[in-house]
Amino acid sequence: MxxxxxxxxxxxxxxxxxxxxxxxxxxxxxxxxxxxxxxxxxxxxxxxxxxxxxxxxxxxxxxxxxxxxxxxxxxxxxxxxxxxxxxxxxxxxxxxxxxxxxxxxxxxxxxxxxxxxxxxxxxxxxxxxLVGERVLTTPSHFAYLKISEGCNRTCSFCAIPLMRGGHVSKTIEDLVKEATNFAKYGVKELILIAQELTYYGLDIYKKRALPELLRALNSIDGIEWIRLQYAYPSKFPMEIMDAMLELPKVCNYLDIPLQHAADPILLAMKRQITLAQTRQLIHDIRAKVPGIAIRTTFLVGFPGETEEDFEVLCDFVKEMRFERLGVFQYSHEEDTSAFLSEDNIPDEIKAERAQRLMEIQQEISLELNHAKIGKIYKVLIDKKESGFYYGRTEFDSAEVDNEVIIDASSNYCSIGGFVDVLIEDATEYDLIGNVIDLNPN
The missing domain is CATH 3.40.50.12160 (Methylthiotransferase, N-terminal domain)
Known part of the structure; x- marks a missing residue:
């Protein structure tokens, strides 16, 4: 009743x-x-x-x-x-x-x-x-801009094409219209997302058009940061890095999921890239854009992953010293090509490998954060909670990366505004600092 x-x-x-x-x-x-x-x-x-x-x-x-x-x-x-x-x-x-x-x-x-x-x-x-208009559920100063739908890649573990279909790009004109509307309502940061950013434009422009899109978005008044998430490493177009270097609003940040490092696993995953090529790609990206923050994710426990394969991955992470890193445990998904293989890594081994890899990254992250102590960074303030402001540098995306913590009792910040922060302390995943005035009267 x-x-x-x-x-x-x-x-x-x-x-x-x-x-x-x-x-x-x-x-x-x-x-x-x-x-x-x-x-x-x-x-x-x-x-x-x-x-x-x-x-x-x-x-x-x-x-x-x-x-x-x-x-x-x-x-x-x-x-x-x-x-x-x-x-x-x-x-x-x-x-x-x-x-x-x-x-x-x-x-x-x-x-x-x-x-x-x-x-x-x-x-x-x-x-x-209403197409091009969007009610935001994020804080009003940043917005996700989905530049394409679906994926044409054939990674053996991934069910996304089954759920999202093939790759379909939005036009540059439509995306500029959408982003311009965001800017009118106070959005300062655009987070470009897609299942595969580097494929953008191939379907409608017959070429990889992400650099052209970035140039168009860079010209929008009010937008101050443009962030790239979810790039595919195989045949990575370095023109994206040229655009990042050229355009002041494009953050020195790239999310590029690598998934593994051991050649037998990369082959079984159908990633179309080898360990040597991956290593060279990371070196090339860092040489092109010095100081870039690279975020990546890895998948552990893939069928057939040996302890030796996992050690290759661990050694690669230690060598590359990624600024940001996440780990997933393999999930055996129906109708993917990997589903034809036996899911032969026990769950406890998957969990143990994920933990070991994150412990390696935790040490790397602490060292990289400690190196930031004494330096000044431009910070976008996301929120205020329990007497502290929380913000991010250009090297950190919303929800998934490090935060900058500022004591609200001795600092004033505007939510959605930018401040310059002197970093005075650091933990594995956070920076702690105080606002400074770079242009005192």
């Missing part, structure tokens, strides 16, 4: 997974608000009538979180807490038939490219005039 009144036009959008999913949710929210829906993100009020869950299906942990979230709101619905429950995103794209059978409480499931159909189900129009 229902004991409260639910608003049929009040929607909550719950986002799980990566920044690309977040952009999809922001597009959905924008369209719903354009249809006069009342929309909240990642929060459900007592009178919310509709919940839409944007799911992730990348690896086992992400799938588990998505399923648990769906089950949670299915139970809320069964008790009369909401009227309608819809599910969209990668998990829904990949396992729609199974989910419909297992969780009948969900009113409808939608794939990653079915926003118009989802809106139609809600009796809302897809408003083309």
């Amino acid at each position: 229902k004991t409260k009144t639910l608003k049929a036009n009040k929607v909550s959008v719950i986002t799980l997974g990566c920044s690309k999913n977040l952009v999809d949710s922001e597009d959905l929210i924008t369209q719903l608000k354009g249809n006069e829906y009342e929309v909240a993100h990642d929060t459900v009020a007592k009178d919310t009538g509709i919940v839409i869950i944007n799911t992730c299906g990348f690896i086992d942990l992400a799938k588990e979180e998505s399923i648990n979230t769906i089950l949670k709101y299915a139970q809320v619905k069964s008790k009369g807490g909401i009227e309608k429950l819809y599910v969209t995103g990668c998990l829904s794209q990949r396992y729609k038939d199974n989910l419909e059978e297992e969780i009948p409480e969900v009113d409808a499931f939608f794939g990653t490219l079915e926003l118009p159909r989802l809106l139609k189900t809600l009796e809302a129009d897809y408003k083309y005039e």
Whole structure:
């Protein structure tokens, strides 16, 4: 028996997974608000009538979180807490038939490219005039700019093409329009995301066009930082580094997931690159842009990974001394080519290898951060919490990298503003400092 009144036009959008999913949710929210829906993100009020869950299906942990979230709101619905429950995103794209059978409480499931159909189900129009507009769920001073959808790569462990389809670039004109709108509303940092940045433009311009896009974005008034995330290492176009060197707004930062270093594993992963080529690429990037911060990720526990293979990876990390590094444990994904191999590395070995690799990186990160003590950095202030400001240098992306911590009792900062900070102390993953005035009266 229902004991409260639910608003049929009040929607909550719950986002799980990566920044690309977040952009999809922001597009959905924008369209719903354009249809006069009342929309909240990642929060459900007592009178919310509709919940839409944007799911992730990348690896086992992400799938588990998505399923648990769906089950949670299915139970809320069964008790009369909401009227309608819809599910969209990668998990829904990949396992729609199974989910419909297992969780009948969900009113409808939608794939990653079915926003118009989802809106139609809600009796809302897809408003083309809102394309290029986007309601941001991030802090107002930075925004993710998704420059393409999908991926044409064939990495043996990755299910993304199954969920997102092939690579489709947005036009430079559309992206400039979107970024210009962001700047009007106070966005200072653009974080360029895609499944594969270096492939940008090949489908529509018949050439790699990321440098041209960067030049166009660099000219937008109000944008001060442009950050690159998710580049593919094989046949990496060094013209990107030329643009980074040339354009003042492009941060000296590159996220380039390498996944492994041992040649047998790189071959089995279908990464189209060798250890020697990877080593040379990192040297070339650092020679082209001195002081660049390179973020990478590695995958441990891939089928057939021997202790010797793992030691090659550890030695490579020690040699390269990456500024930022993340580690994933291999997840055996149906319909990928790696799924044909036996998942023969026990979970405890995967976890132990991930821990060992992060311990190596932790020591490297501490040494690199200690070397910053006594230096001054331009810092973008993200937030204030518990008496401290938290910000980032150009060498750190939002959500995943180091932060600069500033005592609010002895410093004043504006959220979303830039300050110059003298670094006075450091931990493995944070810098600690005080604001200084480089232009005193």
